Amino acid sequence: MDLLEYQGKQLLADAGVPTPAGDHANTVDDAVAVADRIGYPVAIKAQVQVGGRGKAGGIKVAGNSEEAREHASGILGMDIKGHTVLRLWIEPAAEIAAEFYASFTGMVSAEGGVEIEEVAAANPDAIARVHIDPMLGFHPYHATNLVYRGGIPAEHRRGVSEVLTQMFAAFESLDAELLEVNPLIVTTSGDVVALDAKVTLDENAEFRQELERFREIFATDPQERAAKEKGLNYIKLQGQVGVIGNGAGLVMSTLDVVAQAGGKAANFLDVGGGASAEFIANSLEVVSSDPQVKSILVNIFGGITRGEEVANGIVAALDEVDIPQPIVVRLDGTNAAEGRQILGDNPKPNLHSATTMLEAAAEAVRLAQGA
């Protein structure tokens, strides 16, 4: 789960990392009121789950109420790499004396473990990485090696070390997959402050983390929003063939063979392992609701997911919701025969069957193009 900047900063602040005090706003008037309350100059920052806001014009400094209104109006509603800006964060504009970059991520290196990706001074060559054994955790020598080898100036070493230690503690206690601060600044008064925060939390840790508070549905695309609400693993793409499959690798491969058959996939949708009939029905409904989808390819190879469940799901979905597009179903693996039997016993006019993945892709593309 990718957090918005202000959510990430709140978590860092909870962990003791100094962050600018600010507030968020969803409207221009609110934004101006917040800016007035904070006092100028303020930074007005688009809250989107994607990098590169600054370059895209999503971060502006306002020196007074008029500028605040102007910038808030300009940024709210902006499209940044396909993300519509629906929320702003307003904070005091910092006087920056020095900028650094710090990041913790779980990566496997030669020996596995957690890597702090980079602690770079303004000079991009000055990058230090350390490998942190997750059994051992973050020790003072890790911080020492990062601040010295990363070229942090003498007067900021203690402050940066302390923030790195706090960041790692937060990285672990929050079940973060990524914790990145860029820039980690030193103000002209000498304070080390996290001026931005990129935090990705692990949804698998939901049983011990309070993730619900961050679960805002910002997707403006109706299929993405519906998929999120139903807990489907859905990614919108640009083609005409809706794709549903089980297993990330198989679905990725299905996108590939659709392209090789001369079409383009409209989406990625992985129903995962052991998906129930209801799950399959929901998936069909979401994919079908996309007006650019001209045909749907269901590619299931059974392991935990059993063929009869998939078939029941398809039959149930077709009974309950109106699926206008032709559906090509390809079923193999565990209980595939039973599944095919169920489909055969419940004939539908728009239901097509294929015996191989390549045939299924070709048929789906043909139907999409013929439609």
Add this chain to the structure above:
Amino acid sequence: MDLLEYQGKQLLADAGVPTPAGDHANTVDDAVAVADRIGYPVAIKAQVQVGGRGKAGGIKVAGNSEEAREHASGILGMDIKGHTVLRLWIEPAAEIAAEFYASFTGMVSAEGGVEIEEVAAANPDAIARVHIDPMLGFHPYHATNLVYRGGIPAEHRRGVSEVLTQMFAAFESLDAELLEVNPLIVTTSGDVVALDAKVTLDENAEFRQELERFREIFATDPQERAAKEKGLNYIKLQGQVGVIGNGAGLVMSTLDVVAQAGGKAANFLDVGGGASAEFIANSLEVVSSDPQVKSILVNIFGGITRGEEVANGIVAALDEVDIPQPIVVRLDGTNAAEGRQILGDNPKPNLHSATTMLEAAAEAVRLAQGA
């Protein structure tokens, strides 16, 4: 640092382990008052830093004030394996339904790490041990393996698992070398309670632990008390030759050669590495104050401790305090020549020099027996 039972129980209680509520007393009257306040029956328990109190008669149950007075009088002042009972602990007598034993200790096994020694049911064959990687810590599977393989009855498994988990947390957070509960009981009402506690804390961790609160000097032997006050590593023995040396192994070996020379050492005193002149002087003073000491053997082999420091210490001690016994000094290793030079430049009537350890031991024994 070996804690008294009631000190260890307090630490366990802080860690969440259920322990009986009680109070300590240093006099018979106080003990009776505490017992009256708690309500009968109470257990009256000698607080000494040695095991086997129960067998020695140091634990009694009193059913009323008269019995409390009788038992408190009997136990206070008792000698238990050389330890005089100066303090009592009084707690409600427990109604025991089942008894277990649980212990954590830092031991090196084939792969190193922390061992939970034993969790035994009444049946002494039912002992389970697990090795805990200190980088990994105590995980639920450790508790599961201990309670099942240790034969803990089904109804007590959850409670015992919880206490084991709390004990390990305390073992780590307190810098304990040993944390032992024997017995860990289940009361007739089904509660798991630590009825005794044997806790040894690591004095090397003093920089991060508050050890001073436990540092009560119970030693009744005047040399042991003086040595503790001066921070000397002193152990009283039964012979006539006072022994001072540097390094635990060398001092142990010195005890051996004194015995082989026909004498017996009066003490073990290791001045350690890099001991200063003052430290040496303090050592001589404490050893010399023992009336059973008839001669003193100083056996120094220099490494970190340099010969001139030892020599200066001996000279300073002889200038400041009156050492009636003859002293045999044997000096070798780093800067031994300089040290011998200093001793030669400061002749004292009772100062003897020896060139080898065996000669020094023989000379010290001869002087002790001739005195």
Add this chain to the structure above:
Amino acid sequence: MAIYVDANTKVVVSGLTGKEGRFHALRNRAYGTQVVAGVTPGKGGQDVEGIPVFDTIAEAVKETGANTSLVFVPPRFATDACYEAADANVDLIVCITEGIPVHDEAPLYSYLRYRDVPMIGPNCPGVLTPGVANVGIMPTEIATPGRVGLVSRSGTLTYQVVHELTQKGIGQSTCVGIGGDPFIGQFHIDVARRFNDDPDTDAIVMIGEIGGDEEERCAAFIAAHVDKPVFGYVAGFEAPPGKKMGHAGAIISGSKGTAQAKAEALEEAGVAVGRNPSEVAELAAARM
């Protein structure tokens, strides 16, 4: 002899008394796998269709000689079962469980590497040595004994390729689904090393996917150390950058981790790379 799993494999199933554990353990046994024990604390002394259940893995190992741990317990308990299996000195752990937090997986990964206990998974379909033993959830009817070793992160994509191979008459020595999580016990490179050393394997089919640099590292390993023919496929040519494609690690960061780059790295290492599951199977069939 195959790799990881063979006729000497004796499986102890953590979570045997659960729904999925029971279903797949019995299925594995029906295939001929020696499923000798189950473990569920508190259910020691029971049995599941004749498979004895123990309270701890240590007891199961002691009583039955189990040497392979198969883990089906829910995510919050799964890493604990793997630690327990390692401490009980099994030779192999196969962890099927999906959805384990990465901060639980990371120290487990470290511990198992240090202890030198190979783990397949987590979040994987397991290991199938066709005709001999199946430890996990792979559908067995699509596989057939033979001399091509197969390794993949993906479950169902593995099945797809196995299916294609079988249909083309190419049997498999062992099929290994290593799992889609960032911290898995055995990587492509570990499996490739074993296949290269396995006298019953003549060629290797390696299925990669976008994200990370594992395929690139494995390509370097293949170029330096593997003398058997290797056939490859990388899924995700159509995956857009910056999107996590189902698996936690399957994400193209900037221009790094693309299927194109991985396919090229494998080709440079001498691997014959197909552009879809059928093509890689055809390439293998043409050479065998």
Add this chain to the structure above:
Amino acid sequence: MAIYVDANTKVVVSGLTGKEGRFHALRNRAYGTQVVAGVTPGKGGQDVEGIPVFDTIAEAVKETGANTSLVFVPPRFATDACYEAADANVDLIVCITEGIPVHDEAPLYSYLRYRDVPMIGPNCPGVLTPGVANVGIMPTEIATPGRVGLVSRSGTLTYQVVHELTQKGIGQSTCVGIGGDPFIGQFHIDVARRFNDDPDTDAIVMIGEIGGDEEERCAAFIAAHVDKPVFGYVAGFEAPPGKKMGHAGAIISGSKGTAQAKAEALEEAGVAVGRNPSEVAELAAARM
């Protein structure tokens, strides 16, 4: 070639700018040891009598080719210096520091075993290969080059035995003081293995002490694996039970861990055991 320390040893000293570190590092250098670097965070760029100081061990290793870490920093920082040295890929760590909490030493022990980095100490006098290199605080004037390897937990007792050997004309290949704490990096058994494999060592002198079962385990190892003559001494025949004799591990528990029992175990393993430092040296002298 001696063991642990030889002419190729290049030492980086953690704590070089401290009083003890400086004293002993310069002494080691004066003996002929290659002391190539020091480390004190914040003092990088300085030097101690020509020995360059770095902020981190990694930098020192990179710039000077140091392969051996010698640690003199205070107890609360010492284990961190050892972890840092291991991560900087040195071949050997010698940790002199005394007084490190056992709960800091225990995970370090585990980490170094897993990473396969040998450590001498903590709380030890170091390693001396007479005439070649001294890494630690042993007095060198008592030692002389030769072909007897010596290992002991105790510092000064080691010196005593080395001194006795030298006086009897018996030179030493390497003298190893493994340290008196419960968690030390290398035990008697590890050192005995190396001496047995060392072509420059003809015989081994092993000094034990009361407490634990290390001498017993080493005796079993000697009986099974060591073909060179071994001479032994165990200190503490006069130690009373239940008292910790200076070293954290030196305590007789009940009837276990006595000098008598250890001496007998060694004798049963074919070790010639002396009853004091002079006697063990005499036994060795008589055989060499």
